[in-house]
Amino acid sequence: MKQYPPGPALCATPLALAIMLLAGCGSNGSDDPPVQIKTLSTRADLVTDGDAMVEIVLPSGAQADGLKVEVGGRDVSSAFALRNGRLTGLVTGLAAGENTLVASTRNASAAELKITNTGRGGPIISGPQTVPYVCATPVPQAATGTLPATHASGLGTAAVDAQCNIATEYKLYYKTTAASCSFALPDPSPNVPFDSTTPPTTATPPANPCFKPYTVGSTPADLATTTTDSGATVPYIVRVERGTMNRGIYDIAVLFDPAKPWTPVEPQAQWNGKVLYQFGASTGQPRRQFRPATAWTDDKSLSRGFMVVANSLTDSLQNSNRVMMTETVMMMKEHISDSYGAIKYTMGSGCSGGSINANMNASIAPGLLDGMTISCAYPDSESTLLEVNDCVLLVEAYQKPAWLNLMTTAGLTPAQANAKKAAINGHRDQTGCHAWFNRFGTNAQVGNYFARTVVDNTTGAINQASTLTNNCQLPTSQVFDKTSNPNGARCSAWDWATSIWGKSGDGNRSRETRDNTGVQYGLKALMDGAITGEEFVTLNEIVGGVDKDSQLVAARSQADTTALDIAYKAGIVMSGQQLAKTAVIDMRGYDDSLIDVPPGITAFPQALVGIHHQWRSFSIRDRLDKANGNHDNQVIWRFGRNGFTPSATMATSAFLTMDEWLTKVKADTSTATIEQKLKAAKPAGASDHCLLSTDAAQATKVTDTAACDADPYLRKSASPRQVAGGPLTEDVLKCQLKPVNAADYNGLLSAAQLTRLQAVFSTGVCDWSKPGVGQQPAVGWLTFAAGLGGQPLPAEPVSRAR
Structure with a gap:
């Protein structure tokens, strides 16, 4: 539990309370209007870890004299004081479950x-946590028998419970004045094999x-100083809280x-109140606890007074349950508000899977992120x-x-055969x-x-490994096998997110969204003459699908x-309408x-992995345009050299531009919608441009979209x-389906080929003019605590007269 010194005592002692009660402290005459009580760090029904920052709002004409605040029979009045014109205090020691806080003056x-x-172990809105889940250990341990290898926690003590709660620790670091140094973590995590008995x-x-x-107390000769964005020059000392x-x-x-x-009611001045939340890349669902994949050593933000935050459950590689990930961001923000x-x-x-998590926050729970700077982006x-x-x-x-x-x-060369693959795949080439x-196959x-x-x-030759593995990173004996371990x-x-999707009728597997029924692979390639009718029909005859156990099958x-309904309603398929509430530099x-x-x-x-394709940014934009009629909140910066990772120069420019954008948004106290505020506050630098692949210095911003699109390394x-x-x-x-219609193929298929195609698509082919099955607007801020499908959060709790 976090501990802070008490604030000024207003009704501080039992004797004083008794005297003031007789004089009117807490004397609540029926004619007096009631106070209003608000939680500031989160909703009153979403509080975690036993602490809540609370404000007491006085009715017109009332005074703070004789303030009395109680929770669970405890007097917590001493935590409250008038600060910046508001009567606020941190209430600690809340019991698990429902607490009643009473206030009067x-x-x-x-x-x-x-x-x-x-409790800080969760969950709140993501439903029951998946088990088994293997806690990290102070020292990494190799796999033994039925236990997988554990990852090093970076903490000195072991987990205290099944939720892998570990005592919080604090470490101090300083930035050196060295002209050339590494921003890698000074305390990297040991490398742990996923499925091996080899020692880490x-x-x-x-x-x-x-x-x-x-x-503490030392002055290293190489201690750097930094000037924050408020103009204060301070020693470049950083505290890292790990928990x-x-x-x-x-x-x-x-x-x-x-x-x-440093207390939450009196933070140290060098923190500017701004948070950079870093989301880790890739995607996975291991049943093991890890340290964050991103490094806190982000100089461009720390040096300016930003707080840098990461959690391994918001790293896509460690957690692909997007509701749980979003919930974790919510919990982290409350912890920051209550502690700092x-x-x-x-x-x-974030990049790649990190961009997915940023977009998912904006879609699932708009408002958690005010803006994002993302790269190598996917929507979800x-x-x-x-x-x-x-x-x-x-x-x-x-x-x-x-x-x-x-x-x-057909006597095709490998290059000609690969050109057909590229046309069917829609990609630059077969790779x-x-x-x-x-x-990720x-x-x-x-x-x-x-x-x-x-x-x-x-x-395109394929090789199959000879060693079994699994995505849970558990011993093979503990993992599903259709025959030996169903x-x-x-x-x-x-299955990692069963609390979100619910289970199918067999009570074992989770519902899922995989589907390719009615999909006519290579249709545009056929119409463009890139493949023949025979190739088109044959491909769709043999492509098949996967069953519920992920095995390749002919069907x-x-x-x-039900999973489709959930995916759209919960915002797990990124909603353009929800994303429009968040500023984006892509x-x-x-x-x-x-x-x-x-x-x-x-x-x-x-430097290349071959999966972060140019068209993805414009797919996100298309969702914004379709949902809102504009993409006023999104900016795309393209660069044609050096691969998919933006240069430090571009990343810093995006960071500073977003800082300017969000600062202006927060200064707008009008009644305009957030979408209107984002548009009005958009800085001049927040506009589309590209850096051509022919620009060796990557210094000339090109705003002509046609010129950008013509660049071979910017082409979608x-x-x-x-x-x-x-x-x-x-x-x-x-997709919704429609019958196979010969007229749709412009005479490119013979009668026999049409007959075969109709056999493949006996229930019909995709009708892309219609919405997808289950496609619907996202509701936003659903809770899955009560089970399948999710329910909108109820109205936020408000105080009532006692």
Whole structure:
């Protein structure tokens, strides 16, 4: 429990309370209007960790004299004082569950507010937590028998309960004056094998760290100073708080003066009240506790007075349950408010899976993030999975005898055959799907599996591993096997988030959204003459789908319709209407191929992974346009050199531009909507531009969209679903169907081919003119505490006269 010194005593002693009660302190005459009680750090029904920042609002004409505040029979009046014209205080020691806080003053009658408190282990709105879940340990441990390897927590003590709560620790570091140093973490986590009995290897701190441990009272010769954005020059000393929240391990870093106190009602002045929340990349659903994947050592923000925050449960690699992730951000922000002080605004940042989590916060719970600077962006995981699954099926299909025979019979060279693949896939070349296949093709596997990998980008040849693995990172004996262990842990993203999706009729597997029923792969390629009618029909005959156990089958995949409803209603498919409430700067580089290398790449292939395609940023924009008629809140900065990671110069420019944007938004106290405020506050620098691949210095901003689009390394491609006729929004998880109509193929199919196609699509083909099955507006801020489907949060609790 957090401990803070008490504020000024207003009704401080039992004797004083008794005297003042007789004189009117807490004497609540029925004619006196009641006070109003508000929680400031979060809603009163979403409080965590036993603390709540509370404001007592006095009725007109009332005074704070004789203030009396009680909770659970305890007098907490001494926590309250008039601060900046407001009567506020931090109430600590709240019991688990419902608490009744009662407040009154001499000439204002009593009111009460019900406060519901949940432990810091969670959950609050994401429903029951998935088990098993393996806690991190102070020292990493190798796998033994039925226990998987554990990750090092970065904390000195063991977890105290099954929710992996670990005692919070604080460490001090200082920034050195060294001209050349490493911003890598000064205390890296040891490398732990996922599925191995091999002892973990030790991660070595950088030889020349920019941040070194600081000893209180010392003045290192190389101690740097920094000037914050408020103009204060201070020693560059950072305090890092490390602890656990919602079963994740978090880091909170901020400039700190060890010689001075810090309380939430009197924060140290060098913190500017702004939070940079860092979301980690990739996607996964391990059943193990990790440290955050992102480093707190972000100089551009720390040096200016920002607080830098991360939690491993908001790293996409460690948690693909987007509601749980969003809940974790909510809990972290409340903890900051209760421990450090009021937050002015929160800026999110992240690449790839990190961008998914930033977008998911904006879609699932608008308002948690005020703005975001993202790169290599995707809108969400459910619709991104459309491309992943399609690529898996297509890459496998291209290796089947029926397809290979067509290529051989036609006498095609490898380059000609690959051109057909690229046309069907919608990508720059065939390696876009190879990259998806290798990187995330197995991410939806529910049980133990042998990983399959494309080993030749020319032929598309696939190799299968000889060792079993699983996405839970649990011993294989504990994981689902259809025959030998049907009740074992299931390891897909949907099974990790069963509390959100609910279980199917068998009571074991989670409902899911995978679907390709009615999808005509290669339709546009056929119409454009890139493939023949025979190739089109054959491909759709052999492509098949996956069953509910993630096994390749001849039949097409079928989504659970209940899961589709949840995905859209909860905002798990990113909502353009919800995203419009958040400022976005999207930095988009080139990652469209594994063989067509852009200028500036010196570490190929490490600098490219082949999956962050240009069209994704414009797909997000299309959702905004379709939902709102504009994309006033979104800016796209494209760069044609050096791969998909923005330069430090661009990242800093985006950070400063977003800071200016959000500062102006927060200064707008009008009654305008947040969408209107975002548009009105948009800085001049927040506008679309690109840096051409021919610009070696990457210094000339080009605002001519046509010129940007003409650059070969800025040109947008598409996806298999778009080639099949789907929209750029890429948000139709399951299409509505219509009968096969010969007129739709412009005479490119023979009668026999049409007959075969009708056999493939006996229930119909996708009708892209209609919304997807279950597609509906996002409701926002649903709670899954009561179970399946989620319910809108009830009205926020308010105080009432007692």
